[in-house]
Amino acid sequence: MAFLASTFSILAVSERAVQAKHVQFVSGVRVATFWLSALLWDLLSFLVPSLLLLVRAVFKAFDVHAFTRDGHMADALLLLMLYGWAIIPLMYLMNFLFSGAATAYTRLTIFNILSGIATFLMVTIMRIPGGGLQPTPTRARSHSALNPGGTDAGTGPRDGTQSGRAHAGRGRGAHSLAHTDIRYQQNFYAWSTPGVGRFVTSMAASGFAYLSLLLLIETDTLWRLKTCICAFRRKRALVSGSRPPPEDQDVVDERSRVLAPSTDSLLDTPLVIKELSKVYEQQTPLLAVDKISLAVQKGECFGLLGFNGAGKTTTFKMLTGEETITSGDAFVGGYSISSEIGKVRQRIGYCPQFDALLDHMTGRETLVMYARLRGIPERHIGACVENTLRGLLLEPHANKLVRTYSGGNKRKLSTGIALLGEPSVIFLDEPSTGMDPVARRLLWDTVARARESGKAIIITSHSMEECEALCTRLAIMVQGQFKCLGSPQHLKSKFGSGYSLRAKVRSDGQQEALEEFKVFVNLTFPGEGHCTEGVYQPGRPRPWVFGVLEKAKEKYAVDDYSVSQISLEQVFLSFAHLQPPAEDEGP
Numbered sequence: 001m002a003f004l005a006s007t008f009s010i011l012a013v014s015e016r017a018v019q020a021k022h023v024q025f026v027s028g029v030r031v032a033t034f035w036l037s038a039l040l041w042d043l044l045s046f047l048v049p050s051l052l053l054l055v056r057a058v059f060k061a062f063d064v065h066a067f068t069r070d071g072h073m074a075d076a077l078l079l080l081m082l083y084g085w086a087i088i089p090l091m092y093l094m095n096f097l098f099s100g101a102a103t104a105y106t107r108l109t110i111f112n113i114l115s116g117i118a119t120f121l122m123v124t125i126m127r128i129p130g131g132g133l134q135p136t137p138t139r140a141r142s143h144s145a146l147n148p149g150g151t152d153a154g155t156g157p158r159d160g161t162q163s164g165r166a167h168a169g170r171g172r173g174a175h176s177l178a179h180t181d182i183r184y185q186q187n188f189y190a191w192s193t194p195g196v197g198r199f200v201t202s203m204a205a206s207g208f209a210y211l212s213l214l215l216l217i218e219t220d221t222l223w224r225l226k227t228c229i230c231a232f233r234r235k236r237a238l239v240s241g242s243r244p245p246p247e248d249q250d251v252v253d254e255r256s257r258v259l260a261p262s263t264d265s266l267l268d269t270p271l272v273i274k275e276l277s278k279v280y281e282q283q284t285p286l287l288a289v290d291k292i293s294l295a296v297q298k299g300e301c302f303g304l305l306g307f308n309g310a311g312k313t314t315t316f317k318m319l320t321g322e323e324t325i326t327s328g329d330a331f332v333g334g335y336s337i338s339s340e341i342g343k344v345r346q347r348i349g350y351c352p353q354f355d356a357l358l359d360h361m362t363g364r365e366t367l368v369m370y371a372r373l374r375g376i377p378e379r380h381i382g383a384c385v386e387n388t389l390r391g392l393l394l395e396p397h398a399n400k401l402v403r404t405y406s407g408g409n410k411r412k413l414s415t416g417i418a419l420l421g422e423p424s425v426i427f428l429d430e431p432s433t434g435m436d437p438v439a440r441r442l443l444w445d446t447v448a449r450a451r452e453s454g455k456a457i458i459i460t461s462h463s464m465e466e467c468e469a470l471c472t473r474l475a476i477m478v479q480g481q482f483k484c485l486g487s488p489q490h491l492k493s494k495f496g497s498g499y500s501l502r503a504k505v506r507s508d509g510q511q512e513a514l515e516e517f518k519v520f521v522n523l524t525f526p527g528e529g530h531c532t533e534g535v536y537q538p539g540r541p542r543p544w545v546f547g548v549l550e551k552a553k554e555k556y557a558v559d560d561y562s563v564s565q566i567s568l569e570q571v572f573l574s575f576a577h578l579q580p581p582a583e584d585e586g587p
């Protein structure tokens with residue numbers, strides 16, 4: 001039973017670890033529905049071995065009459081099922097302690113075995129006459145009440161056996177029992193020993209208690225409580241009071257627009273973020289997101305760019321309800337993330353950074369499941385799923401198990417899930433990672449179609465090409481703050497200061513040739529730009545640039561050169577100096 005019970009933690013841990021549970025919640029599954037359906041299925045699964053135990057296997061084989069004769073089969077089955085009712089929610093609860101299914105299974109098996117044996121031994125020792133540990137019932141009850149393993153696997157069946165034996169012995173005459181230590185008990189479910197009433201009650205109560213605690217941890221109630229605690233902690237949190245000057249004017253303007261007292265213009269806005277902050281409480285509290293404000297309109301694709309650790313994923317996690325908010329709030333379709341996360345989740349689609357897929361399902365099954373969860377009418381699901389598969393070039397893999405998918409195909413499937421059911425706000429966290437160029441273009445087309453149909457899309461990406469292709473506006477994040485904000489063209493004009501000169505110098509292995517050319521460029525365009533790894537950025541485009549360079553070509557052995565508008569990547573790199581150096585990860 002200990003081995004069987006711990007298997008119920010496996011799916012709970014793996015679904016949480018790969019975020020499949022979170023994506024299901026985001027897709028509209030209610031917490032109670034998720035856990036009660038899991039419990040119902042697991043209880044049915046538990047019923048099969050319990051019946052085998054009674055009818056065919058252990059009890060029958062070893063001829064344990066107390067459990068199988070005189071109508072006690074039903075009593076024993078009830079006892080076993082109550083054990084299932086108590087232990088399965090306990091295994092669900094304990095899943096939060098583990099990040100891997102295999103570790104959870106082995107450790108919980110050991111826990112179940114040890115806790116069962118320990119309680120059994122404890123109660124047995126306490127019952128030894130003259131051991132000085134009498135009376136036992138209260139102590140035994142208090143130890144076994146919180147421990148289904150001890151209640152059922154240990155003392156419950158033992159008392160059940162005694163009670164059963166007593167019933168069995170009744171026919172042979174109660175006087176015969178006088179020679180044994182078995183006391184006659186009329187009622188199998190009596191509260192006093194050897195009745196099993198108290199164990200039945202404690203197991204039934206434990207099941208309710210563990211289940212209630214589980215639902216409390218997962219539901220909006222606890223979410224709101226956590227948010228309140230965070231709000232309380234906020235007073236002493238690391239959230240910066242005043243912003244270090246100078247703050248980019250576009251970022252200031254966006255904040256003023258979002259925080260303006262008259263917010264009529266924002267009523268229709270799918271996503272409004274107001275001074276959102278996140279502090280990770282740890283030994284040294286970490287400010288991951290620092291008072292960001294933003295409004296994303298219908299038909300807009302907003303790009304969140306940033307270096308590793310800038311706070312993009314944390315922002316997404318707060319916006320989808322996976323992480324609590326330390327301060328500020330965000331609104332999806334007018335619903336607050338802090339207080340109405342359930343309603344928010346019905347309106348968003350989410351493709352997390354790591355694929356939240358269930359390995360044992362096929363791609364088609366996965367999409368059908370999410371289409372149902374999204375509430376798409378059954379008659380439209382087939383067409384909707386086929387469209388998604390076709391749009392993302394997943395048709396050839398539709399019937400293969402997800403575990404056999406390549407990384408790129410998993411990303412496609414994750415993106416397909418986020419786009420299913422036409423949510424009004426779609427969060428895509430690095431959706432094209434690992435995709436080949438053809439698949440990436442197809443993904444861009446799909447996202448662009450969603451944007452044109454009026455969805456608000458927020459995307460993070462390390463591909464500047466992708467951001468230029470998809471984003472109507474974007475922001476570059478550094479250490480949790482927006483450092484600039486605007487359309488790609490606006491950012492290029494504002495931070496690119498004109499044009500970029502790229503030159504290839506024939507140095508023949510001599511560093512001097514390159515150095516001489518650098519000196520020439522700096523003298524020719526004094527104070528107009530800066531050099532980043534061989535790229536010169538003249539501040540102002542000048543017609544004579546080409547003439548000057550043509551003349552310089554021979555002298556400085558320039559093989560080739562180009563003068564072009566500055567790219568988004570160069571704008572992005574210009575913020576690199578604001579990013580703190582990565583911590584030394586050791587040898």
Ligand SMILES: Nc1ncnc2c1ncn2[C@@H]1O[C@H](COP(=O)(O)OP(=O)(O)OP(=O)(O)O)[C@@H](O)[C@H]1O
Binds near residue numbers: 312353
């Ligand atoms: N659960 C956590 N507990 C403590 N710190 C965390 C946690 N999650 C993230 N962080 C820290 O918060 C900061 C922001 O992390 P986040 O994952 O949001 O960055 P990111 O911009 O998404 O980076 P990447 O581009 O690498 O995905 C980092 O310094 C990270 O180490």
